[in-house]
Amino acid sequence: MPPKAIGPYRVLETLGSGGAGTVYRARDRRTNDEVALKLLSTGPSLDDRAARRLVREFETLADLAHPNVVKVFEAGVHEGWPYLAMELIEGLTLRHYLDVSAGELHSATPLSRAPLSIRRTEDDDFGSVDGPDEDADDDSVVDDDEDGTFGLNAFAEEAPSEDLASFHGAGDDSDSDDVPVDPRREPARKPATKAHAAPPRMADLNRPERMGRLKDAMLQVCEALAYIHGHGLVHRDLKPSNIMVDDDRQVRLMDFGLAKFLADDAGITADGKLVGTYRYMAPEQILGEPLDGRSDLYSLGVILYELISGRPPFDAKTPHELWRQVLETEAPPLLALNLHGDPQLARVAHRLIRKEPDDRFQTAEEVYEALSE
Numbered sequence: 001m002p003p004k005a006i007g008p009y010r011v012l013e014t015l016g017s018g019g020a021g022t023v024y025r026a027r028d029r030r031t032n033d034e035v036a037l038k039l040l041s042t043g044p045s046l047d048d049r050a051a052r053r054l055v056r057e058f059e060t061l062a063d064l065a066h067p068n069v070v071k072v073f074e075a076g077v078h079e080g081w082p083y084l085a086m087e088l089i090e091g092l093t094l095r096h097y098l099d100v101s102a103g104e105l106h107s108a109t110p111l112s113r114a115p116l117s118i119r120r121t122e123d124d125d126f127g128s129v130d131g132p133d134e135d136a137d138d139d140s141v142v143d144d145d146e147d148g149t150f151g152l153n154a155f156a157e158e159a160p161s162e163d164l165a166s167f168h169g170a171g172d173d174s175d176s177d178d179v180p181v182d183p184r185r186e187p188a189r190k191p192a193t194k195a196h197a198a199p200p201r202m203a204d205l206n207r208p209e210r211m212g213r214l215k216d217a218m219l220q221v222c223e224a225l226a227y228i229h230g231h232g233l234v235h236r237d238l239k240p241s242n243i244m245v246d247d248d249r250q251v252r253l254m255d256f257g258l259a260k261f262l263a264d265d266a267g268i269t270a271d272g273k274l275v276g277t278y279r280y281m282a283p284e285q286i287l288g289e290p291l292d293g294r295s296d297l298y299s300l301g302v303i304l305y306e307l308i309s310g311r312p313p314f315d316a317k318t319p320h321e322l323w324r325q326v327l328e329t330e331a332p333p334l335l336a337l338n339l340h341g342d343p344q345l346a347r348v349a350h351r352l353i354r355k356e357p358d359d360r361f362q363t364a365e366e367v368y369e370a371l372s373e
């Protein structure tokens, strides 16, 4: 049962939950405005002093203002748990936005709202490593096919171009798996989803209308990243579910600032856990090295790669195997996976996922320019 009230907000409904907490649609009793309220639930509840410090930290986010960065209104503490009130986005996460047809995009509100309530596990990869998972089921791991279709094991929680309703309805509604990750522990395997998703067809991925939307959304993400990097900040957990597109096709970068709250400069929490989502983590993030904006650009490259080819650049059954690949192996050439993929986007994606930050684009502005050529 969601709480009835959180601080000065009346809770209206649950929008969904992720690794860091639960997001509610809520009404500000002072102004009558609706907001999205994220109640964090990781870590211990806070004592008064820690809570005040946190609220101060979050309030610096409220100073940020960019059309492509979700607006944070205020922070507070509810029964020892921090919460964040932010702009309520009526729209779709990036992946869903690309999956719906143009006709559906302009249709009634209910369609555009539906995925918000069915999703939970998109962008998840291997799941929590909090304990051994006896039920690991390797059967659903599908090897790459020669004809350009592919295995979906790392995509198990969120196949890109399928019937989302039936996929989610099939039942894996598992817990959040993104954060935190403890690199010192032996990773456990998460049971692969029972729902076997049909791989997306390349013709679907390459629809010109979809590619146009993808490019436009990527340009807006670049603008958001240029803005936050320009303020000396790093997102640290960039992934498709943290990118929403509203009904006017305006992109918003979400959950910015959260990873910083949860971890230190190298993305490590007080108890030695990595913050981020496995599949999108740059090599330097996996290694616990200091991060800068180029780590976000790596994550952007993984997103782009996935959205062009329908599969992630690195695909493995365990976090350790994935990390080995990210650190040591080259991703398959995108245009070998998707013969009719957009060569310009493919080039940009490959350059973004270079292992060495110095070999990538150095700034979001550079990426913007390369995408606009």
Ligand SMILES: Nc1ncnc2c1ncn2[C@@H]1O[C@H](COP(=O)(O)OP(=O)(O)OP(=O)(O)O)[C@@H](O)[C@H]1O
Pocket: 015, 016, 017, 018, 019, 020, 021, 022, 023, 036, 070, 086, 087, 088, 089, 090, 093, 115, 116, 117, 119, 120, 122, 176, 177, 178, 179, 237, 241, 242, 254, 255
């Ligand atoms: N500002 C917002 N407006 C509308 N919906 C939102 C907003 N912020 C989050 N949501 C929705 O709430 C749900 C949960 O979001 P949350 O950020 O907790 O999860 P996540 O991004 O999937 O996971 P994680 O926190 O692990 O990154 C998602 O469906 C998300 O789209």
